[in-house]
Structure formats: structure tokens, C-alpha cells
Amino acid sequence: xxxxxxxAIGVDLGGTTIKLGIVTNSGRILKKISVRTQxxxxxxxxxxxxxxxxxxxxxxxxxxxxxxxxxxxxxVTPGKGIVENPPNFPGWEKIxxxxxxxxxxxxxxxxxxxANAAAIGELTFGSGKNYKSxxxxxxxxxxxxxxxxxxKIYHGDFGAAGEIGHISIDYxxxxxxxxxxxxxxxxxxxQYLRHRVRHQLKKHPESKLWKIIGNDLxxxxxxxxxxAAESGDAFSKSVIDELGVYLGSAFASLVNVLDVSVFIIxxxxxxxxxxxxxxxxxxxxxxxxxxxxxxxRVLPAKLKNDAGIKGASALVFHHN
Numbered sequence: 001x002x003x004x005x006x007x008a009i010g011v012d013l014g015g016t017t018i019k020l021g022i023v024t025n026s027g028r029i030l031k032k033i034s035v036r037t038q039x040x041x042x043x044x045x046x047x048x049x050x051x052x053x054x055x056x057x058x059x060x061x062x063x064x065x066x067x068x069x070x071x072x073x074x075x076v077t078p079g080k081g082i083v084e085n086p087p088n089f090p091g092w093e094k095i096x097x098x099x100x101x102x103x104x105x106x107x108x109x110x111x112x113x114x115a116n117a118a119a120i121g122e123l124t125f126g127s128g129k130n131y132k133s134x135x136x137x138x139x140x141x142x143x144x145x146x147x148x149x150x151x152k153i154y155h156g157d158f159g160a161a162g163e164i165g166h167i168s169i170d171y172x173x174x175x176x177x178x179x180x181x182x183x184x185x186x187x188x189x190x191q192y193l194r195h196r197v198r199h200q201l202k203k204h205p206e207s208k209l210w211k212i213i214g215n216d217l218x219x220x221x222x223x224x225x226x227x228a229a230e231s232g233d234a235f236s237k238s239v240i241d242e243l244g245v246y247l248g249s250a251f252a253s254l255v256n257v258l259d260v261s262v263f264i265i266x267x268x269x270x271x272x273x274x275x276x277x278x279x280x281x282x283x284x285x286x287x288x289x290x291x292x293x294x295x296x297r298v299l300p301a302k303l304k305n306d307a308g309i310k311g312a313s314a315l316v317f318h319h320n
Contacts, residue, residue: 012308244279
């Protein structure tokens with residue numbers, strides 16, 4: 001007997017682009033579009049753009065939509081659809097985006113933080129399918145995280161749990177945007193990583209990375225570091241290895257505190273692939289309580305570029 005397809009709309013709210021898609025409960029995207037966020041126009045403008053995006057997406061579709069899932073930056077009050085102070089969205093203090101979208105379309109609306117939505121996406125459609133508990137980390141501009149315990153997102157008291165990027169691994173370490181020091185984001189966030197590599201590269205005139213960037217330090221990027229590492233450049237390999245040590249050190253603390261030993265890693269910097277994952281796993285295994293060591297798993301996220309849309313739609317399917 002074939003399982004009857006169900007359909008949801010997934011909305012991935014980003015600082016510059018809103019991506020929307022119609023997704024089946026098996027994780028297939030049937031149609032997707034993107035519209036400009038226009039965050040500088042304030043909440044009214046952004047929500048207007050989400051509404052017109054949903055209308056455009058759904059215009060000629062014959063699918064019966066079960067609900068609408070929205071993944072967005074900022075703190076989301078669990079179960080209420082209220083978004084607080086999303087970074088890079090001027091004028092948003094506390095906006096009940098769930099209620100506004102529900103009133104417009106009269107379909108269930110599920111809202112969660114974008115990293116939590118990505119974690120639910122991996123649980124429903126991706127690398128987390130076979131695990132009851134895991135921690136999802138997104139390595140991009142910042143370092144986002146979602147904690148899945150017993151197949152549910154752990155939200156904390158106010159919906160702000162899962163800020164893995166702000167675990168400090170050195171209380172005297174580099175200053176982070178959040179105001180603290182030595183946060184994992186201050187080592188692994190895209191800008192911080194580039195800044196550090198530019199600084200270190202000057203001491204390595206022999207590195208193949210110089211040739212790849214054409215001696216232009218502004219061209220240092222994760223992709224170029226990876227290219228140099230793959231061509232055997234010792235300096236670039238050491239950058240990736242060191243990044244794995246930083247991340248693994250933070251993750252070891254999570255393992256010891258939460259007794260969760262599976263990590264799923266996505267986002268642009270996860271493109272470093274096996275060398276990064278091996279370094280993370282080796283570091284965690286060295287630093288956790290002995291009985292846990294054999295259980296540690298570090299896996300790549302499956303959903304890649306469509307993680308936002310699929311994760312947001314999974315909020316609907318996972319809820320039903």
C-alpha cells in the first residue's frame with residue numbers, strides 16, 4: 001500500500017532572500033521560488049513579502065496544503081509563533097508572525113528558529129532519521145545549532161536553547177560579536193575564519209594558497225582553503241585540522257553534559273568534508289568520558305542547499 005502524499009509549504013526567512021517551496025512528506029520539493037526579504041523595510045514589509053511569496057507559490061498549485069512552516073533567525077517562543085529580535089531585521093522587537101500568516105491563509109502555521117528547523121529537517125528527512133537524539137550544527141556566517149532529544153527539539157524555557165556557537169572554549173579568547181570571549185563562533189564563523197587565515201598566511205610564504213588567491217588576501221575563502229588542502233598544501237590542511245579541534249573541544253562539553261553523542265554538521269564550511277569531520281571526531285573522542293568514546297558519531301547533513309525550505313516544511317509534518 002503506498003503512503004498518501006501530504007504537502008506543506010516551507011518558508012526559509014533569510015536576511016536578504018526568502019526561499020519558499022511546496023514539499024511532500026517524503027521530503028521532495030515540488031516547486032520553489034525566492035523573493036527579496038527587504039528587511040530594511042521593517043516587519044510589515046517582510047511579512048507582506050512572505051504572504052505574496054506564498055500566494056505566488058500556491059497560485060496554480062493543485063495541492064492540498066496541510067500547513068505552513070517558517071524557519072527564521074532570532075528567538076522564537078515555542079508553540080506561539082512569536083519572533084524576538086532577529087539579527088539584521090530592523091524594527092522587530094516581538095512580532096507574532098505565526099498569527100499574522102494564519103489569519104491570512106487559515107492553515108496551521110509552525111514557526112521555529114532556522115537552526116531548529118534545520119535540525120527537524122535532518123530528523124525527518126536526513127541524516128538524523130535513525131537517531132533519537134542528536135545535535136545539529138550549521139557552520140556558516142555564524143555557528144547555529146539545534147538540540148534534538150528523544151525526537152523533539154529542546155527549546156529551553158524561552159525558546160533560545162541551542163546556541164552552540166556561543167559555547168566558550170577559552171575565557172580569554174578572541175572577542176565575539178555576542179559580547180563574550182572565546183566563543184566557538186569566534187573561531188569557526190566565516191568572517192572570523194577568513195580573518196585568522198589571512199593573518200596566519202603571512203607567516204607561510206611557501207603555502208600553495210598564495211597561488212590560488214593570486215596573492216590577494218581578500219580572496220581567502222573556505223572554498224580556496226579547501227582547494228589548497230586538496231592539492232596537498234600543509235598550511236591549509238592544518239587550518240582545517242585546527243578548526244576541527246576547536247569545534248570538537250566545544251562538542252565534547254556538550255557530550256559530557258547532555259549524554260548525546262551524535263553530531264550532524266551542515267552549512268558552507270562543512271564543505272571541508274572528511275578531513276574536518278575526522279578532526280572533530282578525534283578531538284571529541286579524546287575529550288569525553290571513556291564509556292562514551294565508542295558512541296561518538298559526526299555526520300554530514302543531507303539536506304544541503306534546500307535545508308531551509310525542507311526544514312521549515314518538516315516543522316509541519318513533524319507536528320502532525
